[in-house]
Amino acid sequence: MVTLNAVLVLGAVIFCIGLFGALSRRNAVGILMSIEIMLNAVNITLVGFASAFVHHGTLGGRLTGQVFAIFIITVAAAEASVALAMIIAIYRRRNTIDVGHINLMRW
């Protein structure tokens, strides 16, 4: 039996891994992947809560976590496509996807 605590700890760990990756990777694609990891950590948490309270509340209330997770997967897919398109555009223009060199807004 997997307890709710174990699921939440797993989600937190995966989220922190993703956060570390998003803040430390230099490669734009790497950052994108890290963001996906963070989103999926949130999905794990949502699904964990939903299964933990599956016998409580109304039917709609019980399904909320799962529905949220599906929404996030959908939005993440759209976001990934947009982000990849941007990365390709940046690469075409500047011939690099190293975010350390993309600092147009610097003082």
Next chain:
Amino acid sequence: MVQYAWLIPALPLAALIIVLLVTRPLDVAARPRVPRPAPPADIAHGDGAADTHAHAAHDATGHAHEAHAADDGGHGGGHDEHGGATPFWAQVGSTITTVTMLAAFIIAVIIFIQFLTNNIPASFSEPWATKDATGGGVTLHLYDWFNFGPLHYQIQFRVDTLTAIMLVVVTGVSMLVHLYSSGYMAGDPGYSRFFIELSFFTVSMLILVLGANFLVLFIGWELVGLSSYLLIGFWFDAAPPGDPSDPDTPPYPPPAALKAFVTTRLGDFGFLIGILILFFGTQTFDFIQLQTATKNMNVALLTLAMILVFAGAVGKSAQFPLHVWLPDAMAGPTPVSALIHAATMVAAGVYLVARLFPIYAGVAGPQALEVVGYIGGFTALFAATIALTQNDIKKVLAYSTISQLGYMFVGLAVADTNATGMFHLVTHAAFKALLFLGSGCVILAAHHIQNMRQMGGMARFMPITALTMLIATLSISGIPPFSGFWSKDPIIGAAFEYGTANGGNYWLYGMTAFTAFLTAFYMFRLYFMTFGGRGGAWAGFWAGGQYRGEGEPHEAPWTMWLPLVILAVPTLLLGFWSINSGFADYLTGENIPYTNPFSETLTYTGIAVAVVGIALAWLMYGVEVVPKKLFTGNPIGGFIYQVLFHKYYLDELYGAIIKYGVLGVAKGCELFDKYIIDGLVNGTGRFIRGLASVFKRSETGLVQNYGAAMFGGVIVILVIVFFAVGALK
């Protein structure tokens, strides 16, 4: 006829517009074109100042107005060829203005006679005219300026006894001045312009005296100021007349005009505040409504307002300390001086106090009239002492005007009615106009010399001028039966009674009586220095001494001596109107019992004082047995003489106040602005820039730094919320 009183200012206004738009352009166009000479390098205002041909020989120190020949783009004739030199269209213009002024004078006289004979109808068929419920006047409603809730701003004229007598005085003197000017200004290139401005001046004054409320009066008041500015600065392109620190130097027109305007504006500031206080307290500008409405006002506030209103009169009527503009106002042509000193401008202040006399005397605190009386009395004495030492004939007359205006204010302040002061205004208008016009004849005869030291014995050359001037001089000295005696004696008498009524405070009586002595002395000094002198007929009164100027003086043309003769008639006879209190009866509508002035010692004292003054002048300047060194030779007398000769150094004092006081404050303000205000603004900017130079380094432009900061912020918020929730539990 009284319902047509609006014609009195309207006719001259129409005439001046015709002259402005028709005859003056024709006049200018008809003159031969001459190329303008290049302005000399040392005169900024040099339009035509180089055109000094033909006159420079005989006019080095006098009024340097040969320098205007290029005025109006034309070419003027000589100033000494009277009569023949005026171009046709200029002559037409002056005739139009003079004739309309005569028509206005006739209307004014008819209205005056209507009031004199109590022949005012109770109602009028004309819709604009209504008879007042109180005061016996007639209100002419011209139009509503605008209405604002319960407040009505109306353009209204009102004709009552006070206005009627002022209308006669203003139009009469102005008409004579117009006639005189057609001789005096003959050949001047600005001839047409002069008559436009002269008529404009008169119209302004007529609007002032006709105004039924403060609104209209103030419009006229400011128009008078503007037109006096134009007229005093008439010879605006004259060459500067030498050393300005020497009191014998004639004033320079452009700064004199500015001085008149700015000095009277100082008084007008107080006047305006006074009007606003009155309006604030009563919600009305109308003079009749004010008389009842002011009774509900706080007396202290009302008294303050009336003193502030009097400040306007101080400026316009040239009372101490704002008198300094009037002596300089003679920079204008002499007819202008006559108009300013006799009928318009300076009479405005006296008229204002007389108009508001019911409020001054009946409603406001006694302090208001005390201020009027003491300023008047002090000014009378103060100006008379300056007049003792001046050598410029017009300057002596200017200071005598200031002194006589002081008398009028004393008369208003101490007497029971405003008739005492107003009667002196009327008689003074006649004899002062006569004196100034006569001095204009003298100045022309002496080839534009105004310094009396270069005159003398001129009665031989110009008997009409001399005789009429003698009449006016006797009148202003207060010798019966001339009009000046009948107006001045009641003022001195009222000042004495005022002293008795106020516990023996005879200051005002002393000042006015001593001024009477000074007046007689300096006026006869003027007369002897100009017309008489040692060795003349009638013990020096007639044609004595030798003429000390250059060239041969000659009598003025008829256009110039005729006004003198006409003015001599009221100067001689006006006093008989006041006998049996005729003037006071007329003005107040009450029957005032007759008192014989010759039954009192006070009257004989006054006459004796004047005679002593005349005798002293006769001894010093008529037969010259008393040397002037007797007074100026010793150190104290010499010092006093120098102080008086330099007009108490007041011009220098005011100059220093402006130079060091006003400009010093301005400099201080400039430094405050430069270093404190600008320092604050610039310092704020510099401080922000300094902060920015540090904090701008946080803007790295790297997305990951922003992301880190965002998560850091979220963590900080979470921690705070965590502890806050914990603390709440």
